[in-house]
Amino acid sequence: MSxxxxxxxxxxxxxxxxSTxxxxxxxxxxxxxxxxxxxEIKAAVEALFSVKVKAVNTLVRKGKAKRFRGIIGRRNDVKKAVVTLVDxxxxxIATGL
Known part of the structure; x- marks a missing residue:
């Protein structure tokens, strides 16, 4: 992968x-x-941050229906990954890439 x-x-x-x-x-x-x-998440984290990943847990937060000026909209679904690193x-994450 690139x-x-x-x-x-x-x-x-x-x-x-x-998360903190x-x-x-x-x-x-x-x-x-x-x-x-x-x-794919494990490979990406190991490649970008040069660390060894022990486990990856994922969850999908479903988007909510929200109202703005009387018009009903919908937020997007968001997938989160909790990455456990080797000891x-x-x-x-404060420094960035």
Whole structure:
């Protein structure tokens, strides 16, 4: 895979209170492409950040119907990946790539 496709799979890191607490357990949370599989996510993280991935867990947050000025719209579905790293490995998401 080329780096462009890796960037298409890994969209952005999720920085929330819950994901920050997960970093204590050597986990990092990313928004990923909705059609990305676990092996593709693992390969992309290992290639982009030069780390060894232990496990990948995914979840899909369904988009909500929201109202704006009386017009009903819908938010997009978002897929998140919780990536567990091997002990001794770390990703600093604050520095970027």
């Amino acid at each position: 780096k462009v496709s890796h960037y298409d799979i890994i969209r952005n890191p999720v920085v929330t209170e819950k 607490m997960a970093s204590e357990y050597n986990q990092v949370v990313f928004d990923v492409a909705i059609d990305a599989s676990k092996p 001794g490995q770390a990703i600093d």
